[in-house]
Amino acid sequence: MWIRVRIFSSFTTLLLVMLVFMLLVVGRVRFELTITAVSRRYPNQLDYRPIETLTTILILLRFNSGSSTGEEMLVGDFSEEEKDGLYKAIYARRDVRSRFTSRPVEDEKLAKILDAAHQAPSVGFSQPWNFILIKNIQTRRRVKESFEQERRRSAQLIKDETERSDKYLSFKLEGIMESAINLCVTYDPSKFGPFVIGRTSIPEAGPYSVCCAIQNLWLAARTEGIGLGWVSILSNDALVEILELPEHVVPVAYLCLGYVDRFAEKPDLETAGWLPRLALDDVIYFEKWAGAGSNDGRWDGTREAVRAYGRSPRS
Numbered sequence: 001m002w003i004r005v006r007i008f009s010s011f012t013t014l015l016l017v018m019l020v021f022m023l024l025v026v027g028r029v030r031f032e033l034t035i036t037a038v039s040r041r042y043p044n045q046l047d048y049r050p051i052e053t054l055t056t057i058l059i060l061l062r063f064n065s066g067s068s069t070g071e072e073m074l075v076g077d078f079s080e081e082e083k084d085g086l087y088k089a090i091y092a093r094r095d096v097r098s099r100f101t102s103r104p105v106e107d108e109k110l111a112k113i114l115d116a117a118h119q120a121p122s123v124g125f126s127q128p129w130n131f132i133l134i135k136n137i138q139t140r141r142r143v144k145e146s147f148e149q150e151r152r153r154s155a156q157l158i159k160d161e162t163e164r165s166d167k168y169l170s171f172k173l174e175g176i177m178e179s180a181i182n183l184c185v186t187y188d189p190s191k192f193g194p195f196v197i198g199r200t201s202i203p204e205a206g207p208y209s210v211c212c213a214i215q216n217l218w219l220a221a222r223t224e225g226i227g228l229g230w231v232s233i234l235s236n237d238a239l240v241e242i243l244e245l246p247e248h249v250v251p252v253a254y255l256c257l258g259y260v261d262r263f264a265e266k267p268d269l270e271t272a273g274w275l276p277r278l279a280l281d282d283v284i285y286f287e288k289w290a291g292a293g294s295n296d297g298r299w300d301g302t303r304e305a306v307r308a309y310g311r312s313p314r315s
Contacts, residue, residue, distance in 0.1 A: 085223070089219045089222050089223050090219065092222060092263060093218055093219060093222045094222075094227070094263050094264050094267060094268075095228075095229050095230060095267060095268070096175065096227030096228055096229040096256070096260055096263070097171075097172050097173055097174055097175050097229045097256070097268065098172045098175060098178070099227070099260040099261050099262060100175050100178040100179045100180070100227065100256070100258045100259070100260055101258070101259045101260060101261055102180075103180070103258075103259040104180050105180045105181055105226060105257065105258060105259065109224050109226070110133075110181070110257075112220070112224070113217055113220045113221050113224060113226070114131055114217070116216050116217060116219075116220035117129070117131065117185075117213040117214065117216045117217035117220065118213065119216060120209065120212040120213035120215070120216045121209065121212050122209035122212065122213075123196060123197070123198040123199050123205035123206060123208070123209050124192075124196035124197035124198045124199055125197075126191055126192055126196045126199070126206065126209065127191065127209075128187050128188050128189060128191050128206050128209055128210060129185055129186065129187065129188075129209070129210045129213045129252075130185070130186045130188060130249070131183060131184075131185055131186075132183065132184040132185075132186065132243055133181060133182075133183055134181065134182035134183065134184065134243075135180075135181060135182070137177075139182075139242060139243075140176050140177055140182055141177070142238075142242045143176055143182065143231075143234065143238070143239070143242060143254065144174070144176045144177060146234050146235050146238035146239070146242075147173075147174050147176060147231060147233055147234055149235070150233045150234055150235055151169070151173070151233050154168075154233060155168055155169055167272075167274070171268070171269075171272070171274075172268075173231070173233060174229065174231045174233070174256065175227075175229050175256040175258070176231065176256060178256075178258075179227075179229070179256035179257055179258035180257060180258035180259065181256075181257045181258060182254065182255070182256060182257070183254075183255040183256075183257055184239060184243055184251055184253070184254050184255070185210060185213065185214055185217075185251075185252050185253040185255065186210070186245065186249050186250060186251050186252060187206055187207050187210045187249070187250045187251075187252050188248065188249050188250075189203075189206050189248060189250075190248050207250070207252055210252045210253075211252065211253075214230070214252070214253050214255070217255075221257060222263075225259065226257060226258065226259055226260075227256075227257070227258060227259065227260035227263065228255055228256065228257050229255065229256040230253055230254070230255055231254045231255070231256060232253075232254075234254055236250070236251050239251040239254060279310040280306050280307075280309050280310040281303070281306045281307050281310050282310075284306055286299045286302075286303075287299075
């Protein structure tokens with residue numbers, strides 16, 4: 001009898017061991033598949049640092065229980081270092097118009113930057129942008145001619161202010177011929193049909209979405225050490241003709257992209273004294289325009305924090 005009990009106990013233990021082993025194997029497969037899937041969608045975000053065996057088992061058990069998805073487990077929050085990197089890119093971003101070098105932009109980096117732009121938010125998930133990459137010298141010369149015409153035309157608006165007009169004309173405001181790549185970002189309202197969620201009341205949400213993609217592109221380029229300048233002194237009609245855009249497609253931005261020898265510490269126009277940097281508390285209102293009716297104390301802490309940021313050297 002004792003022998004039978006012992007055999008049964010050993011058999012039960014063996015079954016439990018096999019069950020745990022199968023659970024771990026299946027969980028590990030699912031875990032690795034999730035890592036693969038998430039790493040493809042979020043490159044360079046996963047952390048493969050070794051973790052303790054017990055931690056691994058707990059993660060696998062939680063994963064198999066269905067209490068959390070792979071993305072929730074693996075993407076997680078940003079570390080302090082990652083947060084600092086994002087803010088550094090934001091504060092160090094510059095509208096580059098000069099100092100472009102002859103170094104070509106690597107194909108892999110260009111694709112990476114464009115993919116970052118393509119991950120931007122868009123109204124109704126319409127993704128209404130397209131990116132036209134330009135290296136052809138003749139095309140760029142025609143765009144440069146449009147710039148020169150528009151700059152002379154805009155200078156007429158301040159022709160009575162001789163000093164200001166001369167200063168405006170002295171600025172280097174584009175890098176069309178010097179940059180490695182020109183890039184036109186367009187808006188296509190026809191993507192996914194006429195009905196787009198969120199665009200029916202505010203049609204401008206479509207072009208605003210394109211601007212989100214441009215900002216993504218700008219910040220991604222800065223983190224790769226690549227300069228980007230937005231040339232807005234151009235005729236959209238000229239761009240439509242030069243780039244042979246369909247009638248319904250609207251050019252939103254013409255960008256100059258390339259490596260530079262250095263990034264300026266401050267925006268060029270701020271350094272030149274064309275316009276001052278506004279303080280943060282000059283552009284923030286509470287509850288209503290100009291903050292009318294918001295003196296009940298609810299925003300006192302935020303007001304003080306905003307003023308403190310306005311006094312910080314970083315601003």
